[in-house]
Amino acid sequence: MRFIITFLLASLIVTIMSTHGMLAEDKKDEVGFNPLFANDNLDGWKVMGKPEGFTITDGLLRSEGAKGGNWIRYETPLEDFSLRLEWKISKEGNSGVFIRALEEGNPWETGYEVQLYDAPGREPQYGTGSLYGYFAPKPEPNHDPDVWHELEIICKGPQITVIADGVKVLYVDQTSSEKSKDKPLKGYIGLQDSHSTAGHYIEYRHVRVKTL
Numbered sequence: 001m002r003f004i005i006t007f008l009l010a011s012l013i014v015t016i017m018s019t020h021g022m023l024a025e026d027k028k029d030e031v032g033f034n035p036l037f038a039n040d041n042l043d044g045w046k047v048m049g050k051p052e053g054f055t056i057t058d059g060l061l062r063s064e065g066a067k068g069g070n071w072i073r074y075e076t077p078l079e080d081f082s083l084r085l086e087w088k089i090s091k092e093g094n095s096g097v098f099i100r101a102l103e104e105g106n107p108w109e110t111g112y113e114v115q116l117y118d119a120p121g122r123e124p125q126y127g128t129g130s131l132y133g134y135f136a137p138k139p140e141p142n143h144d145p146d147v148w149h150e151l152e153i154i155c156k157g158p159q160i161t162v163i164a165d166g167v168k169v170l171y172v173d174q175t176s177s178e179k180s181k182d183k184p185l186k187g188y189i190g191l192q193d194s195h196s197t198a199g200h201y202i203e204y205r206h207v208r209v210k211t212l
Helices: 002-029
Strands: 045-047 055-057 060-064 071-074 081-089 094-101 112-117 149-156 159-164 167-173 188-192 201-211
Touching (some): 081 094, 094 149, 112 149
Antiparallel strands (some): 045 071, 055 060, 071 188, 081 149
């Protein structure tokens, strides 16, 4: 019995130390990241469509289909950065995260859109995790509806990395393609509205950025 109790106590100590170590690593991994949304307002952001297209509550940004929000952009253009966020989408919903977009014009054309989409049958360069219309992810990330997913986008010079739910799904050098080689290396980050019909939605939370 004494041996069993000693073994259980030792196992408990190892578990606690391991958990503490993982929490410390998680905290260390977040060093330098700054949250981009306050609890209940859009300070620092500009809605590029109808204001009613976006709502925010307790740091959770929500857009519903057919509300005309278009997209919302962060007020400061960025060059080299790491952007992290969590997203959740309705079944057959459509949205995306914009990077290095210009103030005028379609952000998926002036910059890039990391596509967020729940529908089967799309060509890979237009599916979730792609740089929409330019580069396809490999492997294709999970895009199950109504559950939270993690996304990280790293931009450093012409190199762009997309990490979905902890898996690197895309790494490109934009100079490798004639179609993208002249894309700007600095611009706005933004979040697309629920680019869908009524009844659909997109939600974002824990949006934070670190300049590199």
